[in-house]
Amino acid sequence: MERKIRVLVTKIGLDGHDRGAKVIAYGLRDAGFEVIFLGVRQTPDQVVNTAIQEDVDVVGLSILSGAHMPLAKRVLEKLKEKGGEDIIVLIGGLIPEEDKQPLKEMGVVEVFTSGTDIIRVAEVINQHVKAEK
Amino acid sequence: MTKRDEKIRKREQAWKDGTVKKALSRFPVLKESPSRFFTPLDLKDDFDFLKKVGFPGEYPFTAGTYAFDPSAGLAKLAAKAPAGSGRTRAAGYSGYGTPEDTRDYYKQMIEHGSRGGPNLAMDLPTQCGYDSDNPTVEGEVGKVGVAIDTLRDFEIIYEPYQGDLNLDRIASNFTINAPAIYIIAMYVALAENRGTPINKLRATPQNDILKEYIARGTYIFPARPAMRLFRDTLVFINKHMPNVNITSIGGYHIREAGATREQDLAYSMAIAMAYLQEGIDAGLGIDDFAPRFTFNAFGGSMEFLKEIAFQRAARRMYARILKERFGAKDPRSMIIRMPLAAHIGPSSTTIQRPLNNLTRAVMGAIAGALSGGRPAPFPPYDEPLGLGWSAEATQLSTDAGRILTCEAKLGEVEDPFAGSYCMEALTDEIEEAAGQELDKIEEMGGAVAAIEQGYMQKMVSRNAYEHQKKVASGETLIVGVNCFTGENELEVETSRLVPHPYDPEKRAKAEERQIASLNEVKRTRNNKEVKRLLKTLEQKARQEDENLVPVCIECAKAYVTIQEVCDVFRDVFGEYDAPSIL
Numbered sequence: 001m002e003r004k005i006r007v008l009v010t011k012i013g014l015d016g017h018d019r020g021a022k023v024i025a026y027g028l029r030d031a032g033f034e035v036i037f038l039g040v041r042q043t044p045d046q047v048v049n050t051a052i053q054e055d056v057d058v059v060g061l062s063i064l065s066g067a068h069m070p071l072a073k074r075v076l077e078k079l080k081e082k083g084g085e086d087i088i089v090l091i092g093g094l095i096p097e098e099d100k101q102p103l104k105e106m107g108v109v110e111v112f113t114s115g116t117d118i119i120r121v122a123e124v125i126n127q128h129v130k131a132e133k
Numbered sequence: 134m135t136k137r138d139e140k141i142r143k144r145e146q147a148w149k150d151g152t153v154k155k156a157l158s159r160f161p162v163l164k165e166s167p168s169r170f171f172t173p174l175d176l177k178d179d180f181d182f183l184k185k186v187g188f189p190g191e192y193p194f195t196a197g198t199y200a201f202d203p204s205a206g207l208a209k210l211a212a213k214a215p216a217g218s219g220r221t222r223a224a225g226y227s228g229y230g231t232p233e234d235t236r237d238y239y240k241q242m243i244e245h246g247s248r249g250g251p252n253l254a255m256d257l258p259t260q261c262g263y264d265s266d267n268p269t270v271e272g273e274v275g276k277v278g279v280a281i282d283t284l285r286d287f288e289i290i291y292e293p294y295q296g297d298l299n300l301d302r303i304a305s306n307f308t309i310n311a312p313a314i315y316i317i318a319m320y321v322a323l324a325e326n327r328g329t330p331i332n333k334l335r336a337t338p339q340n341d342i343l344k345e346y347i348a349r350g351t352y353i354f355p356a357r358p359a360m361r362l363f364r365d366t367l368v369f370i371n372k373h374m375p376n377v378n379i380t381s382i383g384g385y386h387i388r389e390a391g392a393t394r395e396q397d398l399a400y401s402m403a404i405a406m407a408y409l410q411e412g413i414d415a416g417l418g419i420d421d422f423a424p425r426f427t428f429n430a431f432g433g434s435m436e437f438l439k440e441i442a443f444q445r446a447a448r449r450m451y452a453r454i455l456k457e458r459f460g461a462k463d464p465r466s467m468i469i470r471m472p473l474a475a476h477i478g479p480s481s482t483t484i485q486r487p488l489n490n491l492t493r494a495v496m497g498a499i500a501g502a503l504s505g506g507r508p509a510p511f512p513p514y515d516e517p518l519g520l521g522w523s524a525e526a527t528q529l530s531t532d533a534g535r536i537l538t539c540e541a542k543l544g545e546v547e548d549p550f551a552g553s554y555c556m557e558a559l560t561d562e563i564e565e566a567a568g569q570e571l572d573k574i575e576e577m578g579g580a581v582a583a584i585e586q587g588y589m590q591k592m593v594s595r596n597a598y599e600h601q602k603k604v605a606s607g608e609t610l611i612v613g614v615n616c617f618t619g620e621n622e623l624e625v626e627t628s629r630l631v632p633h634p635y636d637p638e639k640r641a642k643a644e645e646r647q648i649a650s651l652n653e654v655k656r657t658r659n660n661k662e663v664k665r666l667l668k669t670l671e672q673k674a675r676q677e678d679e680n681l682v683p684v685c686i687e688c689a690k691a692y693v694t695i696q697e698v699c700d701v702f703r704d705v706f707g708e709y710d711a712p713s714i715l
Binding site: 013014015016017018019022023025026027029035037039040041043064065066067069070071074094095096097113114115117118119 | 257258260261263269270271272273276277345348349350351352389390391480483484485517518519520594595597598601602605611614711713714715
């Protein structure tokens with residue numbers, strides 16, 4: 001049997017508005033992915049350690065607090081440090097338009113904002129995870 | 134069924150078979166009538182006006198919390214006042230970076246003529262009980278609100294509030310929940326240090342911890358010990374600060390998190406009942422403290438008629454609960470006091486073609502005015518852009534409210550839908566559905582037990598997902614998001630010309646500056662006294678009967694930090710662990 005693509009969905013930082021993260025977790029599970037939902041208030045260390053332990057293909061971060069630049073940077077650095085550079089990182093949330101490009105330059109594969117169809121998220125995951133393998 | 138009803142029923146059937154069918158035959162694409170029509174048959178149990186509606190400001194408050202909404206009259210007076218009130222927003226939810234930055238903002242607002250007290254937004258480390266120098270909160274200090282570590286920060290923020298704006302002359306709002314007890318203690322300490330009698334203080338702490346487990350997420354401790362902290366604040370405020378509200382309950386957050394209208398109402402009522410019970414269990418009479426309960430707002434949506442019905446149902450339901458279940462006698466115990474009636478809720482706004490959000494908010498404001506509130510378009514159209522509200526968007530919202538009041542004259546009639554077959558039927562439907570959900574919560578043992586079992590959390594997140602699926606399938610239509618998105622639609626551009634009052638350079642350095650000032654406080658305070666107080670706090674926290682507010686006030690005066698206090702509580706009470714949703 002083909003191994004399901006494993007996706008870790010979590011909220012990083014202290015913000016507790018988790019509607020988006022939960023909806024994405026349910027949606028990706030229904031779309032056939034293996035979803036690990038870590039919930040709110042995770043630190044970059046916790047996220048990266050879990051991502052590596054659980055051998056995930058994708059880390060999906062939901063951020064609405066405005067702290068996306070430093071938080072994304074720390075996750076990407078830690079992933080590299082721990083040998084998880086092939087794990088792709090996606091960000092969803094309240095991200096101002098002008099921050100999307102800098103996030104991508106930093107190494108985030110895609111940034112999803114409000115109104116995104118979950119099917120679109122699934123497509124991006126399929127495309128990138130297959131490309132990596 | 135009476136003779137009259139029988140006549141109407143027969144006629145209704147004939148109308149369906151005749152007029153409606155004929156109309157449908159002209160629109161073959163429509164399988165059934167797209168709308169409903171209500172008749173006296175939709176009114177339940179021989180509609181008793183006085184029992185179901187009553188007069189505005191009287192039990193059961195369906196027609197309105199007060200005899201009239203003063204905003205229409207006041208708007209006319211304001212319209213004749215000298216120009217320049219536009220940018221005085223200190224009473225708006227605000228808080229920036231460091232206490233110094235926030236102080237400077239309020240100073241500016243006061244110079245522009247603001248006379249209100251601060252409505253403080255606090256950053257997430259503060260809301261979650263962490264200090265600014267904690268390495269795990271790096272990047273979040275001073276974001277989404279001002280950083281509060283110690284009493285020093287309150288002293289700075291309140292510097293402009295002296296003389297005729299002293300603490301006994303203004304009202305403060307604090308959006309704080311899990312560590313609310315310590316923020317309240319800081320405000321008391323600030324007043325006592327200034328020599329202001331605390332019975333003169335006016336303030337509203339949000340102090341609504343239970344909804345944090347369902348929505349918003351700034352909880353720290355498990356629900357039961359969190360309720361003990363709530364009880365301590367309730368008892369202290371009740372005894373010493375007659376002009377301070379005890380809580381500001383927020384169904385609004387629960388709906389924004391995905392709840393249905395009925396869940397929003399049922400859970401808010403269940404939560405309110407749990408708080409009220411704490412006061413009763415502490416030996417207080419219901420009418421001694423219930424008038425000091427307030428509501429932030431109930432949730433909103435774009436469904437105009439149902440949101441109006443919802444507000445009417447909420448007022449009636451709360452009044453009945455207070456009177457029938459808690460035995461309240463004072464009408465002030467039975468009313469829902471809140472700043473906003475029906476509205477759309479920020480989750481109804483879209484990032485696509487954002488100026489449409491103004492249209493949406495205006496619809497909400499009209500519903501607000503027709504449901505016993507003021508026409509206050511909320512939120513400003515640029516809410517979903519994540520950049521903070523622009524001065525332009527705020528001006529347009531304010532103007533829209535003025536237009537609805539002064540030109541459209543929405544305040545002319547209280548509860549204009551009272552007696553409408555449709556509105557009364559919808560009001561009954563919502564109250565009944567919410568009542569059934571409330572019964573379920575009570576069978577589980579009330580709000581705290583339902584939260585411990587993860588029931589409300591799961592219901593709300595499942596419903597958020599159901600909503601999303603409907604948006605994806607097109608069953609729920611959102612203009613510019615899943616329909617009317619063709620290439621011939623015009624992307625209306627919006628711009629921001631008035632600079633934001635918060636200097637971006639200051640913002641970039643806020644965290645660093647706050648850590649430096651916290652270090653200075655920690656270096657210069659009496660650290661031996663801090664240690665002693667934390668030990669006392671721990672001992673008292675372990676004794677369920679002790680009220681922790683007085684020792685928290687002592688801690689505040691000794692510049693104990695918010696994290697030092699919360700760490701003691703973490704040791705004694707433990708931390709909340711959210712149940713899995715998958």
